[in-house]
Amino acid sequence: MIVASDLGKRYPGGFEALAGVSFTIEAGRMVFITGHSGAGKTTLIKLVASIERPTAGSLVVNGQNLAALRRSVIPYVRRHIGMVFQDQKLLFDRNALDNVLLPLQITGLGRRESVRRAQAALDKVGLLARAKAMPVALSGGEQQRLAIARAVVNRPALLVADEPTGNLDADSADEVLELFAEFNRVGVTVILATHEPRRIERYRPQLLVLDHGRLAA
């Protein structure tokens, strides 16, 4: 469960990207954060993934208030959240499998078990056959699915993604959305930010609509 109360984020320059945001997300929901460009979607996603810190209010994820975390525990909180970045942040100097192995190296899992799990994650997103491919050799949709495999390889209960269909053609976008829905079906809480909410009604999602850093009703 995720509970935001009067959540705010003011960036170092003084710009207030989020203010007075309150909501509750039950575990196992599929959630879309929508709103115009610059509304604060990315900021909210980053707060949930504990990549940025709230500057006002509280944000409780898995029973922990992310607004009051000690710096030293932040890495461990991040490991329990699967994050798909808007620009994917794939590492282009290593193949698909090695990209997916990174989170497991960070948690310190043994090599053999890590490879087994990374292969399972690649299989889940339909990329097992491309395990040895370098990211540049993958299509846009495949790169996005690779980023998803890396996000889920640690089996997080919460998966967040920033504009995961942003640069994809309609078919690839549908594939990627369906992939998130599959994870949601097996109990993973999924939060997606998107500025073009197309064909999402079928997932009967919870909608968080942002407007200039505030939650629209």
Add this chain to the structure above:
Amino acid sequence: MTAWLHQHRAALGRALRRLLQTPFVTLLSLLVIGIALTLPATGYVLLSGLGEVSRNVSGSPQISVFMAVDASRKEVAEIEGRLRRAAPDAWRFVPKEDALKRLQASEGMAEIVAALPRNPLPDAFVVEPANAAPEALEVLRKELAGWPKVAHVQLDSAWVKRLDAFLRLGRLALWVLAGIFSVGLVAATFNIIRLQVMAQAAEIEVARMIGATDAFIRRPFYYYGTLQGALGGLLGAAFAAGIVALLRGPAGELAALYGGSFALPGPDGGVVAALAGAGALLGWIGARLSVGLSLRRID
């Protein structure tokens, strides 16, 4: 505990892989570090070889006491008595007849000696004092020179004293040199690691955002710097061994000219280990400084 061990093993593995992934860069870095350590290492090996010589020689310094040519038997006996009473470690009497005979035996001298109207050589004593310290020898030399009918006292270890002073200067220079090269090694490592951090900025950024601790990110660089330093140290030891081997022939010939024998020893196991250890320590220091500063820039 096993998790901790596992993490260190993984970091070591990552560092090794990074070293092997860019063999050419690694080789160049090792050369830089190895060469930086070669000069102090060679200096150390040479100086300790020479120190060995000076210790061996100064272990049995001799003082030659020459009587006046016109000293009578009685006067010589007087000195002999004094020496016995002063009870130095050991001494022996070299009568002038013996000295002449020895001179005659030398090549080309026989005729010259035969042509002499009378023996021009004095009686002499060769003293081997118990206390070989340069200061004690000097005191003894002054005392002997003051005895009656003693014409000249020769301290055979004067050159040892000179060698000793030279060695002391050499050691000082060596430490200064080692200090300078150590700073150079730290600086070189600093730069190499900084480039590494920059080359891996993308990985570091992602790793951080998905839950890597600072330790996870830093550790491979520490291992990298330490390994690189240790390997550079071994390379430096190999260079030093090569240089000493080259010098061994000429040094032996030089020693032979002075009627001695002098086998220059190469760097022993202790020296090799010390070089690898020093390289590792300096590499680690360079990596620490570099990672601390470079990561702050990426943050």
